[in-house]
Amino acid sequence: MRLFLDSSVALVACGRPHGASRAIVNAAAANGWELVSSGYSVAEVTRNLGKLPGKAAVEWQSVASRLRLVRDVWTNDRPAVFGVAKDRPVLFTAAAWADVLLTLDTADFLTLLGNKFYALHVLTPGMFLEWQRATGQLGLADG
Numbered sequence: 001m002r003l004f005l006d007s008s009v010a011l012v013a014c015g016r017p018h019g020a021s022r023a024i025v026n027a028a029a030a031n032g033w034e035l036v037s038s039g040y041s042v043a044e045v046t047r048n049l050g051k052l053p054g055k056a057a058v059e060w061q062s063v064a065s066r067l068r069l070v071r072d073v074w075t076n077d078r079p080a081v082f083g084v085a086k087d088r089p090v091l092f093t094a095a096a097w098a099d100v101l102l103t104l105d106t107a108d109f110l111t112l113l114g115n116k117f118y119a120l121h122v123l124t125p126g127m128f129l130e131w132q133r134a135t136g137q138l139g140l141a142d143g
Contacts, residue, residue, distance in 0.1 A: 001099045001100065002099050003034065003098060003099070003100045004036050004037060004094035004098035004100065004101045005025075005035055005037050005041070006037075006041050006090050006102065006103040006104075007041045008103055008105050009024075009102045010037065010041065010042075010063055010067075011045055011048055011056075013063050014060045014063055019125070020128075024125050024128065027138070027139065028066060030139045031137070031138065035066050035068065036067060036068045036098055037067045037070070038090075038093045039072055040072045040090065041093075042064070042067075070096075071097075072089055073092040073095070073097075091122075094120055099120070100121040100123060101120055102123060103124065113127070
């Protein structure tokens with residue numbers, strides 16, 4: 001399963017070593033999840049990394065090394081009622097390359113959280129882990 005990490009998830013994974021975002025990063029290999037992101041999201045991470053405690057920059061290197069970067073997708077060939085212009089590239093890129101978009105941006109993605117955008121599941125990291133646990137698909141983290 002391919003999981004697209006938006007910048008909010010990547011940043012929290014760097015700043016909170018024991019939260020759901022970091023648990024997903026740590027458990028990805030053990031569960032067969034491929035972590036993907038894009039240049040657009042990574043640029044947002046690097047712009048905001050300085051707002052986190054000093055150790056976050058070191059943690060970012062660990063998180064970034066586990067991500068496969070995919071090409072950004074700026075347009076969509078399907079109807080999309082999604083008014084947040086700055087997050088359209090995140091949604092469209094995730095839909096093109098992943099099975100699940102993981103986001104903590106509950107304001108901009110509120111209408112999509114817990115739902116699908118065509119075949120793409122849009123979930124918070126906590127929702128994703130609960131789903132995996134409920135379906136018996138959650139294995140142990142690799143550290």
